[in-house]
Amino acid sequence: MVGPSSSAPPPGGATPGSGSAADGGGTTAEAPIVSHAAPRSITPTTLKDLRDAVTAGTVLIRGTGTATTWGAPVRDPRTTVSLAGMDRVLDHRPADMTVHVQGGIRLDALQAQLALRGQWLPYDPARSEATIGGLLATGDAGPRRLAYGSLRELVIGATMVFPDGAIAKSGGHVIKNVAGYDLAKLCHGSLGTLGVVAELVLRVHPLPQTSRTVMVSGVDTAAAQRLTWALTRSATEPTAIEWCEPEQVLAVRFDGTSDGAAARAAAARALLRGSLAELDADESASFWHSHAVRIVAEPGDTVLRAATRPGIDPSLVRSLAAWAEHAGVKALLTCSPAVGGYTVRVTGGDAKAHAELVKNWRASVEAVGGFVMLRRRRPGVDAMVESWGRAPGGVDVMRRVKGNFDPENRFAPGRFAPWF
């Protein structure tokens, strides 16, 4: 992400989300949080202090503040609890391939520590400076989820602090474990509405010797779909396949041993048609960095995230272009075709135009059985369109889960409006 990132709590008296700590330090006109009272900010450093911090009043949990705008605006948070003081690796066991961390550790800091022992968490969300707890709570994932899964597949143990002050664990330190319910899964995607992710135990992997990226340009929707299926049907085992529109570029990544990744990239090139290039290490790093920046976007942009069944639905690509033109805005699409993920960054035009695009494209996505949420919006958009559209199955159960864990609705109230 561009700009300095801050792990510091928001300055006392400031409204979270409108100050300099929001969104990686960028100045922002966004007002994602409606506040009527001077909030307080707490930065606990122990599990006990964390528990004491969350047991009264409305609570907004904060990591590095990269996703405060995801979902619907939180109503009136009195207490912002920053995890910046709980950012340590508690126990790295290289031989067991596990690492036990506090929820407030930044992903980039964790990766740096793991790299010292030749390991990594095979997880590459665009927000690399986000905290590991925040990444679990946002259910975020990057291009490599194709091969390695999302954080839900990599978390093997969790310690949660629930609104009643209970400190509860599930899972443990072993990579295979079916004892008890998996509370970490419950928190995946919960956006701070159920509890605080105080600690996580993660399964780590050996760092691949090398990573290679093959780029194909001039790939239209139909070709992107065709090439994606050709790649996933082949034995080349790509670790990421991403397609960008309107640039019409398909990027395919291979991680592995030096010889192995080279052989797989070569095999992929034989499968692909069009204008091909294989990036060297520097070019590759630079491309994937810009890819992440594109997904994170900037304050003032509207960012939509859609989930559909695997594949690129041509009707969604067409309707996005048509509705963007109709609304007079620019829409950049980043698509993970093999897993059915779409991120749309909307720039230009006013709030009304953004809201119109959200409304119209959401209808197109929902017509093919998908879901659209807002990660960011131009100020004013919230008055015209909901942050969440069609609810997934089991929303009644989610409502009961919320009621059972947070009966007073103190944790991030409003985050899932209008669902619950």
Place this chain on the structure above:
Amino acid sequence: MERKPCRAGDYQNTYMIGGPGVHPRDTARPPSGGAVRRSPARIGGTGRGGKGVPDVDREAALRAVLADVSAECGPGLRALTGAAERRAYETDALTAHRILPGLVLLPADRSQVAPIVRACLRHGVPYVARGAGTGLSGGALPSESGLVISLARLNRILEVDPDRRTAIVEPGTTNLSISAAAGEYDLYYAPDPSSQVVCTIGGNVAENSGGAHCLKYGFTSHHVLAVEVVLPDGSVAVLGSDDIEAPCYDAPGYDLRGVFVGAEGTCGVATRIAVRLLRRPEVVRTLVADFPDVPSACDTVSAVIAAGIVPSAIEMMDNLAIRACEDAVHAGYDRNAAASLIIELDGPAEECTELFEKVSAMCTAHGCARLRIAADAAERAAIWAGRKAAFAAMGRLSPEFLLQDGVVPRTRLAEALTGIAGLAAGAGLRVANVFHAGDGNLHPLVLYRADAGQEPAAAALAAAIAELCVALGGSLSGEHGIGVDKACSMPEMFSPADLTAMDRLRAAFDPSGLCNPGKVFPTPALCGESRAGAYQPHPLEETGKIQRW
């Protein structure tokens, strides 16, 4: 009760673990089984008080359920009411636990499941869904005079999409048949529990089943994209999407699909499942390495992992297990080896070959006495046949055995095996070890003879082994589930706060408490009111200064 000895190659009997008889915990179990934890008295405002349900009421309730579902579902719904027919459903593969259900229903169509659940809810009858009955933790054990919903007839593969690499199947579909159906597209379904020939995907979802290859490929939870569920409130929801035919990788909201997978059938009944399929690896290489002692084999496992290699499987058998398997299947194992490792790598040709050579060299460097590399698919199949027949083969050593499923951190494998040997010697019983060494998932088999009065000692040894795993920083169960078998050991691993949080989650799915009650959670009825050694959080733990894991 008739005895059911284990016979090699007979899958129905392969999982008949342990003999019938009195389980030591039976004495603590009341007549109403586990169904008392959340009383059905609260259902439907019937106002019935008390914890248990009198048998006369239950019989009337079962008749009412049968009348309701017969009217709603028509003649296609098969009902087993006779005691002899119902007896086949009194136990799963953990045969030490037996409870005769009051009624067994076999829907012919998935639309019949919701009416059954609603009728149970209306009349306060506890129910459990059942697949092939191969579960090893008593997860499909009925409640006393409760209802069993057998999903065996819902066994259709509804769709295989070779591009999206998904399949939509009914819950009674066997694990292996999914791979068989996907095979024509060079795809397969990755989780491969040893019972995969007969076990059903519905049961796999309930237990979050693993298998030998989950070291690299993960568990059922990693391969299920969406589940259509009849929730305990009788409604139908698709978790992980909203339309089972459009399963999403990243549906918004709480990951209820992730919670449902592995909830041991306590959160509802699956009626359709959308699974992820993988492309068959280009190359598969398999070796068997025989070692003169157990620690050398354990060190080899650690060395492979430390070298940054993730094999698709690393299995270990000790001498007792090797001899049983070899006698049964003649797969070419060395009967004199103290331990054998089966190591398999798969993936793209170049990479797989390179790493396989490294692994072979490591085995030799760690004192491997004999290294056998599978020359072809047939030899690989024979090696796996030997491994997968291990539990059945144990019948040759002892007609009765108890199987444990504890997990330890991989680096503590040798310590765990030494500890198990010590416990076994102390109990005067033999323990054979066949296990998933790569992920530290042990499967100690406690051999005993019921006619020699050894069963209580065997049960105590099995529980001690599971709790040893927890003490070494591991888990009670790697893949078989808690069920009723290990529910009483849960306080060894989880605090009251942990269990309360889990129970809250359960109650959100099942406010009625009728959906597979008495499983997972320790109950006073099952385990007694108090238990020595129960977890109490240390003050230093609360402040984050020390860790229990």
